[in-house]
Amino acid sequence: DAGVTQTPRHEVAEKGxxxxxxxxxxxxxxxxxxxxxxxxxxxxLLSYFRSKSLMEDGGAFKDRFKAEMLNSSFSxxxxxxxxxxxxAVYLCASRRGLGSAETLYFGSGTxxxxx
Amino acid sequence: xxxxxQRPPHLSVREGDSAVIICTYTDPNSYYFFWYKQxxxxxxxxxxxxxxxxxxxxxxxxxxxxxxxxxxxxLNLTAxxxxxxxxxxxxxxxxxxxxxxxxLHFGAGTQLIVIP
Numbered sequence: 001d002a003g004v005t006q007t008p009r010h011e012v013a014e015k016g017x018x019x020x021x022x023x024x025x026x027x028x029x030x031x032x033x034x035x036x037x038x039x040x041x042x043x044x045l046l047s048y049f050r051s052k053s054l055m056e057d058g059g060a061f062k063d064r065f066k067a068e069m070l071n072s073s074f075s076x077x078x079x080x081x082x083x084x085x086x087x088a089v090y091l092c093a094s095r096r097g098l099g100s101a102e103t104l105y106f107g108s109g110t111x112x113x114x115x
Numbered sequence: 116x117x118x119x120x121q122r123p124p125h126l127s128v129r130e131g132d133s134a135v136i137i138c139t140y141t142d143p144n145s146y147y148f149f150w151y152k153q154x155x156x157x158x159x160x161x162x163x164x165x166x167x168x169x170x171x172x173x174x175x176x177x178x179x180x181x182x183x184x185x186x187x188x189x190l191n192l193t194a195x196x197x198x199x200x201x202x203x204x205x206x207x208x209x210x211x212x213x214x215x216x217x218x219l220h221f222g223a224g225t226q227l228i229v230i231p
Contacts, residue, residue: 004158042223043204056218091158101147101166104206104219106158 002027004107006092012113018080021110024073025094033104034067034077037089046077046090050097082114117142119207121222129230134192136225138205141186148188149206149219150179159204162190195229202226 005024013019025032034046047067048056057067064083069075079086089109095102118141128134146167151159163179165172165188172179176199178191188205205222 043221045218048218093158101164101208103149103161103164104159106151106160108156108158 004092004094004105006090006107006110008110009108010111010113012115013082014115015084016081017114018078019082019112021077021079021090021092021112023075023077023092023107025075025092026105027073028096029094029105030072030097031095032069032075033093034075035091035093037091037109043091049075079112082112084114087112087114117145117207117209117220119205119220119222121205121225123225124223125226125228127228127230128195130196131194134195134199134227134229136190136203136205136227138188138207138222139186140188140207140220142207142209143186144209145186145207146210147208148179148181149208150188150190151204151206153202153204153224155201162203192227195227197229197231200227200229 004026007022011019030051032049036044036046046058046065049069052069052072064079066078089111091106091109093104093106095104119138121138126134149164150162152162153159163172163174165179165181167183170181180189192199202224204224206219208219
């Protein structure tokens with residue numbers, strides 16, 4: 001089975017641009033998460049979907065960050081407009097969603113640099 | 116809400132030595148605990164998951180100890196080798212409730228370097 005696939009691996013954007021990051025969860029997984037990872041803040045939850053429904057969004061990220069699940073096998077994270085402080089690694093993760101002790105599977109991430 | 120603190124943020128040991136990473140949590144309803152390993156340029160990979168019913172959990176080359184009384188979780192690498200060099204994260208999950216359904220609370224991570 002394929003793991004979580006994230007594209008692109010690297011993204012460079014100018015301040016003010018719109019960027020879209022993509023994620024394909026593990027086939028059959030119902031839960032999907034977007035995290036932002038920085039050295040200072042560690043892992044911060046951006047969004048959590050269960051069966052395509054948005055269950056949680058990271059309150060501090062609402063204004064410029066929008067995650068969507070267009071179908072059960074594809075999700076996007078849009079940042080609009082980008083700011084230099086958005087430079088980070090964005091991780092997508094998924095799990096089956098049938099039990100509390102399930103493993104979360106992570107993609108390799110997208111490293112975003114905003115100039 | 117749940118607060119997870121992880122220490123140390125950086126750890127350097129010589130090959131063959133042991134390494135200990137500790138996480139403390141606050142929510143007494145925490146029931147599931149995870150350790151993840153992240154190698155450079157990669158996502159997080161599960162190392163071990165433990166449940167509150169088990170205090171000592173052994174893996175290949177490491178042991179996870181859970182002290183519910185002190186709300187502490189530790190990862191002990193015995194005889195570390197250079198391949199163990201990575202960032203390690205603990206994660207804690209409470210029993211599913213309402214809008215907090217399914218959320219994991221991560222520690223800040225520990226950068227482990229094993230010197231040959």
